[in-house]
Amino acid sequence: KCICEPPFVLIPLPTVAKDPHARAVWVKNVNRSSGNRNWEPDSYYSKVCSYHFVDGKPTTLNPYPTLHMGHSNPIQQGRAPPKERNDFSQAIKKRKFQDEVRENDDQLERDCLKQSVSFDHDYVEVCNPCMYKSTEILKLKSKIKVLEYELAKSREENHKLKRNTFNVKPTNILKSDKKMRFYTGFPSMNSFNALHNALEPKLKSVRYWKGPSFHCNTLKHKVFKKSRATRKLSTKDELVLTLMKIRLGLLDEDLADRFSISVSYVSRIFTTWVKILSKYLSKLIFNPPKEVVHANLPPKFKTQKYSSVRHIIDCSEVFIEKPHSMMVSNQCWSDYKHHYTAKFLVSITPAGMINFVSNCWGGRASDKCITINSGFLDLIEPHDSVMADKRFSSLMKELTLSQANLLVPPRRHGIAQMTAYDVQKTKEIANRRIYVEQAIRRIKFFRLLKFEVPVTICQHLDDILKIVCGICNLYPPLPRYD
Numbered sequence: 001k002c003i004c005e006p007p008f009v010l011i012p013l014p015t016v017a018k019d020p021h022a023r024a025v026w027v028k029n030v031n032r033s034s035g036n037r038n039w040e041p042d043s044y045y046s047k048v049c050s051y052h053f054v055d056g057k058p059t060t061l062n063p064y065p066t067l068h069m070g071h072s073n074p075i076q077q078g079r080a081p082p083k084e085r086n087d088f089s090q091a092i093k094k095r096k097f098q099d100e101v102r103e104n105d106d107q108l109e110r111d112c113l114k115q116s117v118s119f120d121h122d123y124v125e126v127c128n129p130c131m132y133k134s135t136e137i138l139k140l141k142s143k144i145k146v147l148e149y150e151l152a153k154s155r156e157e158n159h160k161l162k163r164n165t166f167n168v169k170p171t172n173i174l175k176s177d178k179k180m181r182f183y184t185g186f187p188s189m190n191s192f193n194a195l196h197n198a199l200e201p202k203l204k205s206v207r208y209w210k211g212p213s214f215h216c217n218t219l220k221h222k223v224f225k226k227s228r229a230t231r232k233l234s235t236k237d238e239l240v241l242t243l244m245k246i247r248l249g250l251l252d253e254d255l256a257d258r259f260s261i262s263v264s265y266v267s268r269i270f271t272t273w274v275k276i277l278s279k280y281l282s283k284l285i286f287n288p289p290k291e292v293v294h295a296n297l298p299p300k301f302k303t304q305k306y307s308s309v310r311h312i313i314d315c316s317e318v319f320i321e322k323p324h325s326m327m328v329s330n331q332c333w334s335d336y337k338h339h340y341t342a343k344f345l346v347s348i349t350p351a352g353m354i355n356f357v358s359n360c361w362g363g364r365a366s367d368k369c370i371t372i373n374s375g376f377l378d379l380i381e382p383h384d385s386v387m388a389d390k391r392f393s394s395l396m397k398e399l400t401l402s403q404a405n406l407l408v409p410p411r412r413h414g415i416a417q418m419t420a421y422d423v424q425k426t427k428e429i430a431n432r433r434i435y436v437e438q439a440i441r442r443i444k445f446f447r448l449l450k451f452e453v454p455v456t457i458c459q460h461l462d463d464i465l466k467i468v469c470g471i472c473n474l475y476p477p478l479p480r481y482d
Contacts, residue, residue: 010047011057025064174240184243185446185468187475196236199280203235209271232261233269241266242273246464249447271460278463281470287355287379298479300432301350308385309407311355312348312436313376313392315367316443317341318360318461319452334363342453342461345370346469347379348439350432352478354469355379360461367391372398380404387433435478442472 014022023041026048032039050056052065174180177188186192233241241255250258252266259266293310301309320340323329334341341363347356358374371377371392380386382403388395390409399406409426412418418426444450446468453461 009050009057011050011053012047013041022063029065029069031069183247184240185247185471186243187471191474195280196239199239199276200235203276206272206276208268209275210268232265233259238269238273242270242277245270246448246467247446249451274460274463274467277467277470282466284470284473285354285357285466288349288353290381290384293349293351296349296351296477298350298477300479306350306385306387306407306428306432308383308405309350309387309432310381310384311376311379312350312387312433313345313371314389314433314436314440315343315345315370315391316440317343317363318449320458320461321452321455323455323458328362331362331364337363339363342458343370344465345374345376346436346440346443347376348436348478350435350479352435352439354439354473357465357469360465368394371395377402387429389433438478439472442475443468 013026014020016023027040030039030048048065052067052069053059054062054067058064174183174189174192180186180189180192184192186195231238237259241259244250245252245255252263252270255266256263287310290310294307297307301307317334317337318341319337320332320342322340323332329340332340332342334343342360343363343365344360345356345358345367346354348354356376356379358370358376361370361374368391372395377398380399380402383405384402385405385407386395386399387407390411392406393408393411396406407429409429410418410422443465448457448464449468457464
Protein backbone atom coordinates (compact mmCIF):
# COMPACT_ATOMS: atom_id res chain seq x y z
CA LYS A 1 0.00 0.00 0.00
CA CYS A 2 1.42 3.38 -1.04
CA ILE A 3 1.54 6.17 1.57
CA CYS A 4 2.57 8.88 -0.93
CA GLU A 5 0.56 12.10 -1.01
CA PRO A 6 -1.72 12.69 -4.05
CA PRO A 7 -1.70 13.45 -6.87
CA PHE A 8 0.12 10.34 -8.10
CA VAL A 9 -0.32 7.69 -10.77
CA LEU A 10 0.09 3.96 -10.22
CA ILE A 11 2.32 2.38 -12.82
CA PRO A 12 2.30 -1.42 -13.35
CA LEU A 13 5.56 -3.41 -13.36
CA PRO A 14 6.97 -4.67 -16.66
CA THR A 15 5.80 -8.17 -17.52
CA VAL A 16 8.05 -11.21 -17.61
CA ALA A 17 7.30 -11.86 -21.26
CA LYS A 18 7.98 -8.29 -22.39
CA ASP A 19 11.01 -7.19 -20.36
CA PRO A 20 12.22 -9.64 -17.66
CA HIS A 21 15.40 -7.67 -16.95
CA ALA A 22 13.56 -4.42 -16.21
CA ARG A 23 11.05 -6.31 -14.02
CA ALA A 24 13.87 -7.77 -11.98
CA VAL A 25 15.43 -4.32 -11.47
CA TRP A 26 12.07 -2.87 -10.32
CA VAL A 27 11.60 -5.67 -7.78
CA LYS A 28 15.15 -5.23 -6.55
CA ASN A 29 14.74 -1.47 -6.05
CA VAL A 30 11.41 -1.91 -4.21
CA ASN A 31 13.20 -4.33 -1.86
CA ARG A 32 10.12 -5.58 -0.02
CA SER A 33 10.11 -8.78 1.98
CA SER A 34 7.48 -11.43 2.40
CA GLY A 35 8.40 -13.45 5.47
CA ASN A 36 11.79 -15.02 4.94
CA ARG A 37 11.61 -14.52 1.18
CA ASN A 38 11.95 -11.48 -1.06
CA TRP A 39 8.76 -9.97 -2.37
CA GLU A 40 7.65 -11.04 -5.82
CA PRO A 41 4.72 -9.40 -7.71
CA ASP A 42 2.05 -12.06 -8.23
CA SER A 43 -0.60 -10.25 -10.27
CA TYR A 44 -1.32 -7.36 -12.56
CA TYR A 45 -2.40 -5.23 -9.58
CA SER A 46 1.10 -4.89 -8.17
CA LYS A 47 2.10 -1.33 -9.08
CA VAL A 48 4.52 1.48 -8.18
CA CYS A 49 3.42 5.10 -7.90
CA SER A 50 4.88 7.88 -10.03
CA TYR A 51 6.29 9.65 -6.95
CA HIS A 52 9.24 7.23 -6.97
CA PHE A 53 10.38 8.12 -10.52
CA VAL A 54 12.70 11.03 -11.37
CA ASP A 55 10.53 12.17 -14.29
CA GLY A 56 7.22 11.12 -12.71
CA LYS A 57 7.05 8.09 -14.96
CA PRO A 58 9.43 5.61 -16.61
CA THR A 59 11.47 7.34 -19.32
CA THR A 60 14.40 6.40 -21.51
CA LEU A 61 16.91 8.18 -19.28
CA ASN A 62 15.30 7.08 -15.97
CA PRO A 63 13.38 3.85 -16.56
CA TYR A 64 13.48 2.53 -12.95
CA PRO A 65 12.01 3.72 -9.61
CA THR A 66 14.80 5.23 -7.54
CA LEU A 67 13.36 8.08 -5.35
CA HIS A 68 11.93 7.88 -1.83
CA MET A 69 12.12 4.11 -1.64
CA GLY A 70 12.25 4.12 2.16
CA HIS A 71 15.54 2.14 2.37
CA SER A 72 19.23 2.43 1.44
CA ASN A 73 20.88 0.94 -1.58
CA PRO A 74 20.15 -2.76 -1.96
CA ILE A 75 22.91 -4.86 -0.53
CA GLN A 76 24.13 -7.89 -2.41
CA GLN A 77 23.94 -10.86 -0.16
CA GLY A 78 25.96 -13.95 -0.70
CA ARG A 79 29.07 -15.75 0.25
CA ALA A 80 32.33 -13.82 -0.06
CA PRO A 81 34.67 -15.12 -2.78
CA PRO A 82 37.27 -17.53 -1.38
CA LYS A 83 40.76 -16.22 -0.93
CA GLU A 84 43.57 -17.67 -2.96
CA ARG A 85 45.54 -20.24 -1.04
CA ASN A 86 49.28 -19.85 -0.86
CA ASP A 87 49.94 -23.54 -1.25
CA PHE A 88 48.43 -23.88 -4.73
CA SER A 89 50.70 -25.81 -7.06
CA GLN A 90 51.96 -24.31 -10.29
CA ALA A 91 49.68 -26.54 -12.35
CA ILE A 92 46.53 -25.39 -10.49
CA LYS A 93 47.50 -21.74 -10.90
CA LYS A 94 48.14 -22.25 -14.60
CA ARG A 95 44.79 -24.00 -15.12
CA LYS A 96 42.99 -21.29 -13.17
CA PHE A 97 44.62 -18.61 -15.31
CA GLN A 98 43.64 -20.37 -18.53
CA ASP A 99 40.02 -20.69 -17.34
CA GLU A 100 39.88 -16.98 -16.53
CA VAL A 101 41.23 -16.01 -19.95
CA ARG A 102 38.80 -18.36 -21.71
CA GLU A 103 35.78 -17.04 -19.77
CA ASN A 104 36.63 -13.39 -20.45
CA ASP A 105 35.56 -13.60 -24.08
CA ASP A 106 32.38 -15.56 -23.28
CA GLN A 107 31.21 -13.10 -20.64
CA LEU A 108 32.33 -9.95 -22.43
CA GLU A 109 28.87 -8.70 -23.37
CA ARG A 110 27.36 -9.56 -19.98
CA ASP A 111 30.18 -7.73 -18.17
CA CYS A 112 29.57 -4.65 -20.28
CA LEU A 113 25.87 -4.66 -19.30
CA LYS A 114 26.78 -5.02 -15.64
CA GLN A 115 29.16 -2.09 -15.85
CA SER A 116 26.43 0.06 -17.38
CA VAL A 117 24.18 -0.48 -14.30
CA SER A 118 25.31 1.08 -11.00
CA PHE A 119 23.70 0.62 -7.65
CA ASP A 120 23.67 4.33 -6.76
CA HIS A 121 20.35 4.73 -8.69
CA ASP A 122 22.14 6.85 -11.33
CA TYR A 123 20.70 5.09 -14.40
CA VAL A 124 21.77 6.17 -17.90
CA GLU A 125 21.12 4.76 -21.32
CA VAL A 126 23.84 2.38 -22.65
CA CYS A 127 25.26 3.86 -25.87
CA ASN A 128 27.39 2.25 -28.55
CA PRO A 129 30.62 4.22 -27.81
CA CYS A 130 30.46 3.22 -24.14
CA MET A 131 29.90 -0.39 -25.09
CA TYR A 132 32.92 -0.28 -27.45
CA LYS A 133 35.14 1.28 -24.80
CA SER A 134 34.09 -1.31 -22.19
CA THR A 135 34.86 -4.08 -24.66
CA GLU A 136 38.31 -2.70 -25.44
CA ILE A 137 39.10 -2.28 -21.73
CA LEU A 138 38.26 -5.92 -21.04
CA LYS A 139 40.37 -7.07 -23.98
CA LEU A 140 43.33 -5.04 -22.75
CA LYS A 141 42.94 -6.45 -19.24
CA SER A 142 42.97 -9.96 -20.70
CA LYS A 143 46.15 -9.19 -22.65
CA ILE A 144 47.76 -7.75 -19.51
CA LYS A 145 47.09 -11.02 -17.66
CA VAL A 146 48.63 -13.04 -20.49
CA LEU A 147 51.71 -10.82 -20.55
CA GLU A 148 52.08 -11.01 -16.78
CA TYR A 149 52.03 -14.81 -16.97
CA GLU A 150 54.64 -14.84 -19.76
CA LEU A 151 56.81 -12.39 -17.79
CA ALA A 152 56.70 -14.63 -14.71
CA LYS A 153 57.62 -17.63 -16.83
CA SER A 154 60.54 -15.75 -18.43
CA ARG A 155 61.82 -14.69 -15.03
CA GLU A 156 61.75 -18.29 -13.86
CA GLU A 157 63.72 -19.46 -16.91
CA ASN A 158 66.18 -16.61 -16.43
CA HIS A 159 66.69 -17.68 -12.83
CA LYS A 160 67.49 -21.21 -13.97
CA LEU A 161 69.99 -19.89 -16.51
CA LYS A 162 71.75 -17.87 -13.83
CA ARG A 163 72.06 -20.92 -11.61
CA ASN A 164 73.67 -22.98 -14.41
CA THR A 165 76.45 -20.91 -15.98
CA PHE A 166 77.28 -23.63 -18.56
CA ASN A 167 73.71 -23.92 -19.85
CA VAL A 168 74.64 -22.46 -23.24
CA LYS A 169 75.63 -25.48 -25.33
CA PRO A 170 78.89 -25.27 -27.30
CA THR A 171 77.00 -26.11 -30.51
CA ASN A 172 75.52 -22.61 -30.36
CA ILE A 173 78.95 -20.95 -30.55
CA LEU A 174 80.48 -23.10 -33.30
CA LYS A 175 79.67 -20.54 -35.97
CA SER A 176 83.10 -19.99 -37.51
CA ASP A 177 86.07 -22.05 -38.69
CA LYS A 178 88.22 -20.57 -35.93
CA LYS A 179 85.83 -21.69 -33.18
CA MET A 180 85.39 -25.07 -34.83
CA ARG A 181 89.14 -25.65 -34.90
CA PHE A 182 89.56 -24.55 -31.29
CA TYR A 183 86.77 -26.68 -29.79
CA THR A 184 86.77 -29.79 -32.00
CA GLY A 185 90.07 -29.78 -33.95
CA PHE A 186 88.30 -29.89 -37.33
CA PRO A 187 89.83 -27.40 -39.78
CA SER A 188 86.47 -26.00 -40.99
CA MET A 189 82.72 -26.13 -40.43
CA ASN A 190 82.18 -27.78 -43.81
CA SER A 191 84.34 -30.77 -42.89
CA PHE A 192 82.56 -31.17 -39.55
CA ASN A 193 79.10 -30.96 -41.14
CA ALA A 194 80.12 -33.43 -43.85
CA LEU A 195 81.17 -35.96 -41.22
CA HIS A 196 77.98 -35.47 -39.21
CA ASN A 197 75.75 -35.81 -42.29
CA ALA A 198 77.55 -39.03 -43.27
CA LEU A 199 77.16 -40.55 -39.79
CA GLU A 200 73.62 -39.40 -38.97
CA PRO A 201 71.69 -42.06 -40.98
CA LYS A 202 73.77 -44.83 -39.34
CA LEU A 203 73.27 -43.68 -35.76
CA LYS A 204 69.67 -44.87 -35.39
CA SER A 205 70.71 -48.44 -34.58
CA VAL A 206 73.62 -47.51 -32.29
CA ARG A 207 73.51 -48.83 -28.73
CA TYR A 208 75.28 -46.88 -26.01
CA TRP A 209 77.98 -48.57 -24.00
CA LYS A 210 76.75 -49.51 -20.51
CA GLY A 211 79.64 -51.61 -19.25
CA PRO A 212 81.05 -55.05 -20.05
CA SER A 213 78.60 -56.86 -17.74
CA PHE A 214 75.69 -55.57 -19.81
CA HIS A 215 77.04 -56.11 -23.33
CA CYS A 216 79.09 -59.27 -22.91
CA ASN A 217 76.37 -61.52 -21.48
CA THR A 218 74.60 -62.55 -24.69
CA LEU A 219 72.24 -64.94 -22.90
CA LYS A 220 70.85 -62.32 -20.55
CA HIS A 221 70.91 -59.34 -22.89
CA LYS A 222 69.66 -59.94 -26.41
CA VAL A 223 70.92 -58.00 -29.41
CA PHE A 224 68.51 -55.36 -30.61
CA LYS A 225 68.57 -53.93 -34.12
CA LYS A 226 67.36 -50.52 -33.03
CA SER A 227 68.27 -48.46 -30.02
CA ARG A 228 65.45 -48.15 -27.49
CA ALA A 229 67.15 -45.49 -25.37
CA THR A 230 65.96 -41.92 -25.67
CA ARG A 231 68.78 -39.48 -26.32
CA LYS A 232 69.12 -36.54 -23.98
CA LEU A 233 71.34 -34.78 -26.53
CA SER A 234 71.19 -34.55 -30.28
CA THR A 235 73.68 -36.49 -32.37
CA LYS A 236 75.48 -33.26 -33.19
CA ASP A 237 75.86 -32.38 -29.50
CA GLU A 238 77.20 -35.86 -28.75
CA LEU A 239 79.74 -35.57 -31.58
CA VAL A 240 80.86 -32.16 -30.29
CA LEU A 241 81.13 -33.50 -26.74
CA THR A 242 83.43 -36.33 -27.84
CA LEU A 243 85.62 -34.08 -29.96
CA MET A 244 85.85 -31.46 -27.20
CA LYS A 245 87.13 -34.07 -24.78
CA ILE A 246 89.81 -35.17 -27.27
CA ARG A 247 90.75 -31.67 -28.40
CA LEU A 248 90.68 -29.79 -25.06
CA GLY A 249 91.22 -32.70 -22.66
CA LEU A 250 88.21 -31.70 -20.53
CA LEU A 251 87.09 -33.75 -17.54
CA ASP A 252 83.79 -35.62 -17.57
CA GLU A 253 82.34 -33.46 -14.82
CA ASP A 254 83.16 -30.31 -16.75
CA LEU A 255 81.43 -31.67 -19.87
CA ALA A 256 78.45 -32.77 -17.77
CA ASP A 257 77.99 -29.19 -16.52
CA ARG A 258 78.40 -27.73 -20.00
CA PHE A 259 75.79 -30.02 -21.57
CA SER A 260 73.53 -30.31 -18.47
CA ILE A 261 73.77 -34.10 -18.22
CA SER A 262 75.19 -36.59 -15.72
CA VAL A 263 78.83 -37.64 -15.53
CA SER A 264 78.00 -41.29 -16.23
CA TYR A 265 76.09 -40.27 -19.35
CA VAL A 266 79.15 -38.35 -20.58
CA SER A 267 81.27 -41.47 -20.12
CA ARG A 268 78.80 -43.61 -22.07
CA ILE A 269 78.64 -41.10 -24.91
CA PHE A 270 82.43 -40.83 -25.14
CA THR A 271 82.98 -44.60 -25.10
CA THR A 272 80.38 -45.15 -27.81
CA TRP A 273 81.44 -42.32 -30.10
CA VAL A 274 85.15 -43.12 -29.88
CA LYS A 275 84.46 -46.51 -31.47
CA ILE A 276 82.24 -44.96 -34.16
CA LEU A 277 84.67 -42.20 -35.11
CA SER A 278 87.63 -44.58 -35.11
CA LYS A 279 85.83 -46.85 -37.56
CA TYR A 280 85.09 -44.08 -40.08
CA LEU A 281 87.97 -41.61 -39.64
CA SER A 282 90.58 -44.39 -39.84
CA LYS A 283 89.62 -44.68 -43.53
CA LEU A 284 91.34 -41.32 -44.07
CA ILE A 285 94.65 -42.95 -43.12
CA PHE A 286 95.79 -44.93 -46.19
CA ASN A 287 98.89 -45.43 -48.28
CA PRO A 288 98.41 -43.70 -51.67
CA PRO A 289 99.83 -45.30 -54.84
CA LYS A 290 103.38 -44.56 -55.90
CA GLU A 291 102.22 -42.47 -58.87
CA VAL A 292 100.10 -40.20 -56.63
CA VAL A 293 102.98 -39.67 -54.21
CA HIS A 294 105.38 -38.86 -57.05
CA ALA A 295 102.90 -36.39 -58.59
CA ASN A 296 102.58 -34.46 -55.31
CA LEU A 297 106.27 -34.28 -54.33
CA PRO A 298 107.38 -30.99 -52.77
CA PRO A 299 110.23 -29.12 -54.49
CA LYS A 300 112.79 -30.40 -51.94
CA PHE A 301 112.10 -34.00 -52.97
CA LYS A 302 112.23 -33.49 -56.73
CA THR A 303 115.82 -34.66 -56.98
CA GLN A 304 117.23 -37.96 -58.15
CA LYS A 305 118.32 -38.95 -54.66
CA TYR A 306 115.02 -38.28 -52.84
CA SER A 307 112.34 -38.67 -55.52
CA SER A 308 111.69 -42.30 -54.49
CA VAL A 309 110.85 -41.43 -50.87
CA ARG A 310 107.36 -42.67 -49.95
CA HIS A 311 107.61 -42.88 -46.16
CA ILE A 312 109.08 -40.60 -43.51
CA ILE A 313 108.81 -42.39 -40.15
CA ASP A 314 109.35 -41.56 -36.52
CA CYS A 315 108.13 -42.73 -33.10
CA SER A 316 106.46 -40.57 -30.50
CA GLU A 317 105.34 -41.06 -26.91
CA VAL A 318 102.33 -39.99 -24.86
CA PHE A 319 102.47 -39.63 -21.09
CA ILE A 320 100.06 -41.84 -19.15
CA GLU A 321 99.24 -42.30 -15.48
CA LYS A 322 100.95 -45.08 -13.59
CA PRO A 323 99.12 -48.36 -14.25
CA HIS A 324 97.85 -50.35 -11.28
CA SER A 325 99.47 -53.58 -12.41
CA MET A 326 103.16 -53.94 -11.64
CA MET A 327 103.79 -55.85 -14.88
CA VAL A 328 102.04 -53.24 -17.04
CA SER A 329 103.81 -50.36 -15.30
CA ASN A 330 107.13 -52.11 -15.95
CA GLN A 331 106.32 -52.32 -19.67
CA CYS A 332 105.22 -48.68 -19.86
CA TRP A 333 108.24 -47.10 -18.16
CA SER A 334 110.39 -45.05 -20.53
CA ASP A 335 113.99 -44.39 -19.58
CA TYR A 336 114.20 -41.72 -22.27
CA LYS A 337 111.21 -39.71 -20.94
CA HIS A 338 111.59 -40.81 -17.30
CA HIS A 339 107.84 -41.34 -17.18
CA TYR A 340 105.17 -43.94 -17.91
CA THR A 341 104.40 -43.59 -21.61
CA ALA A 342 102.57 -45.16 -24.54
CA LYS A 343 104.63 -45.31 -27.74
CA PHE A 344 103.45 -45.37 -31.37
CA LEU A 345 104.91 -45.19 -34.89
CA VAL A 346 103.90 -42.53 -37.42
CA SER A 347 104.62 -42.54 -41.15
CA ILE A 348 103.89 -39.68 -43.56
CA THR A 349 104.31 -39.06 -47.26
CA PRO A 350 106.66 -36.31 -48.48
CA ALA A 351 103.57 -34.08 -48.85
CA GLY A 352 102.79 -34.44 -45.14
CA MET A 353 99.86 -36.87 -45.29
CA ILE A 354 99.77 -39.50 -42.52
CA ASN A 355 99.70 -42.84 -44.36
CA PHE A 356 100.28 -45.12 -41.37
CA VAL A 357 99.92 -45.03 -37.59
CA SER A 358 100.52 -48.03 -35.36
CA ASN A 359 98.76 -49.12 -32.21
CA CYS A 360 100.15 -47.95 -28.90
CA TRP A 361 102.92 -49.92 -27.23
CA GLY A 362 104.52 -49.63 -23.81
CA GLY A 363 107.22 -46.99 -23.46
CA ARG A 364 109.79 -49.72 -22.87
CA ALA A 365 109.46 -51.04 -26.47
CA SER A 366 112.21 -49.99 -28.89
CA ASP A 367 111.63 -48.22 -32.21
CA LYS A 368 112.78 -51.24 -34.16
CA CYS A 369 110.45 -53.59 -32.27
CA ILE A 370 107.43 -51.38 -32.95
CA THR A 371 108.31 -50.95 -36.63
CA ILE A 372 108.70 -54.67 -37.26
CA ASN A 373 105.64 -55.83 -35.30
CA SER A 374 103.21 -53.03 -36.15
CA GLY A 375 102.66 -54.08 -39.77
CA PHE A 376 104.48 -51.12 -41.31
CA LEU A 377 106.82 -53.29 -43.35
CA ASP A 378 103.80 -54.74 -45.20
CA LEU A 379 103.36 -51.36 -46.90
CA ILE A 380 106.88 -51.30 -48.33
CA GLU A 381 107.14 -51.99 -52.06
CA PRO A 382 110.29 -52.64 -54.10
CA HIS A 383 112.45 -49.58 -54.91
CA ASP A 384 110.80 -47.49 -52.17
CA SER A 385 112.86 -45.22 -49.95
CA VAL A 386 112.16 -44.79 -46.24
CA MET A 387 113.55 -41.72 -44.45
CA ALA A 388 114.12 -41.98 -40.70
CA ASP A 389 116.25 -40.93 -37.76
CA LYS A 390 119.50 -42.53 -36.61
CA ARG A 391 117.59 -44.74 -34.17
CA PHE A 392 116.19 -46.73 -37.13
CA SER A 393 119.61 -47.64 -38.57
CA SER A 394 119.10 -51.24 -37.44
CA LEU A 395 116.20 -51.61 -39.92
CA MET A 396 118.59 -51.76 -42.87
CA LYS A 397 118.43 -55.57 -43.02
CA GLU A 398 114.61 -55.79 -43.00
CA LEU A 399 114.23 -53.10 -45.67
CA THR A 400 116.90 -54.68 -47.83
CA LEU A 401 114.90 -57.92 -47.84
CA SER A 402 111.95 -55.89 -49.17
CA GLN A 403 114.20 -54.32 -51.87
CA ALA A 404 113.78 -50.91 -50.27
CA ASN A 405 116.27 -48.22 -49.33
CA LEU A 406 116.76 -46.62 -45.89
CA LEU A 407 117.82 -42.97 -45.70
CA VAL A 408 119.22 -42.05 -42.27
CA PRO A 409 121.81 -39.48 -41.20
CA PRO A 410 125.34 -40.92 -40.95
CA ARG A 411 126.78 -41.79 -37.57
CA ARG A 412 130.04 -40.62 -36.07
CA HIS A 413 132.84 -43.18 -36.01
CA GLY A 414 134.57 -43.02 -32.66
CA ILE A 415 135.83 -39.62 -31.66
CA ALA A 416 136.73 -38.59 -35.19
CA GLN A 417 135.09 -35.47 -36.55
CA MET A 418 132.43 -35.92 -39.23
CA THR A 419 133.51 -35.34 -42.80
CA ALA A 420 132.09 -32.58 -44.96
CA TYR A 421 130.10 -35.15 -46.94
CA ASP A 422 128.54 -36.57 -43.78
CA VAL A 423 127.66 -33.09 -42.54
CA GLN A 424 126.02 -32.21 -45.86
CA LYS A 425 124.06 -35.49 -45.96
CA THR A 426 122.88 -35.02 -42.38
CA LYS A 427 121.69 -31.51 -43.23
CA GLU A 428 119.81 -32.67 -46.33
CA ILE A 429 118.01 -35.50 -44.53
CA ALA A 430 117.22 -33.34 -41.49
CA ASN A 431 115.67 -30.62 -43.67
CA ARG A 432 113.35 -33.18 -45.24
CA ARG A 433 112.70 -35.36 -42.22
CA ILE A 434 111.46 -32.33 -40.24
CA TYR A 435 107.99 -32.78 -41.76
CA VAL A 436 107.30 -35.88 -39.67
CA GLU A 437 108.08 -33.82 -36.57
CA GLN A 438 105.53 -31.24 -37.71
CA ALA A 439 102.98 -34.01 -38.28
CA ILE A 440 103.51 -35.27 -34.71
CA ARG A 441 103.15 -31.69 -33.54
CA ARG A 442 99.73 -31.61 -35.22
CA ILE A 443 98.80 -34.78 -33.38
CA LYS A 444 99.85 -33.23 -30.07
CA PHE A 445 97.62 -30.23 -30.88
CA PHE A 446 94.88 -32.39 -29.34
CA ARG A 447 95.49 -31.79 -25.65
CA LEU A 448 94.28 -35.19 -24.52
CA LEU A 449 97.46 -36.61 -26.10
CA LYS A 450 99.65 -33.67 -25.14
CA PHE A 451 99.42 -34.09 -21.37
CA GLU A 452 99.12 -37.09 -19.07
CA VAL A 453 96.39 -39.47 -20.19
CA PRO A 454 94.23 -40.92 -17.38
CA VAL A 455 94.33 -44.67 -16.84
CA THR A 456 90.60 -44.93 -17.56
CA ILE A 457 91.17 -43.67 -21.13
CA CYS A 458 94.24 -45.78 -21.91
CA GLN A 459 91.98 -48.52 -23.26
CA HIS A 460 90.80 -46.08 -25.96
CA LEU A 461 94.25 -44.77 -26.94
CA ASP A 462 94.42 -46.75 -30.22
CA ASP A 463 91.02 -45.47 -31.34
CA ILE A 464 91.77 -41.90 -30.22
CA LEU A 465 95.05 -41.95 -32.15
CA LYS A 466 93.27 -43.02 -35.33
CA ILE A 467 90.65 -40.30 -34.87
CA VAL A 468 93.30 -37.62 -34.40
CA CYS A 469 95.36 -38.75 -37.39
CA GLY A 470 92.26 -38.90 -39.57
CA ILE A 471 91.38 -35.31 -38.63
CA CYS A 472 94.99 -34.19 -39.25
CA ASN A 473 94.73 -35.48 -42.83
CA LEU A 474 91.95 -32.93 -43.42
CA TYR A 475 94.43 -30.07 -42.92
CA PRO A 476 96.46 -28.51 -45.77
CA PRO A 477 99.83 -30.11 -46.72
CA LEU A 478 102.76 -29.48 -44.42
CA PRO A 479 105.53 -28.57 -46.90
CA ARG A 480 105.53 -25.26 -48.71
CA TYR A 481 105.30 -25.43 -52.48
CA ASP A 482 106.98 -22.09 -53.19
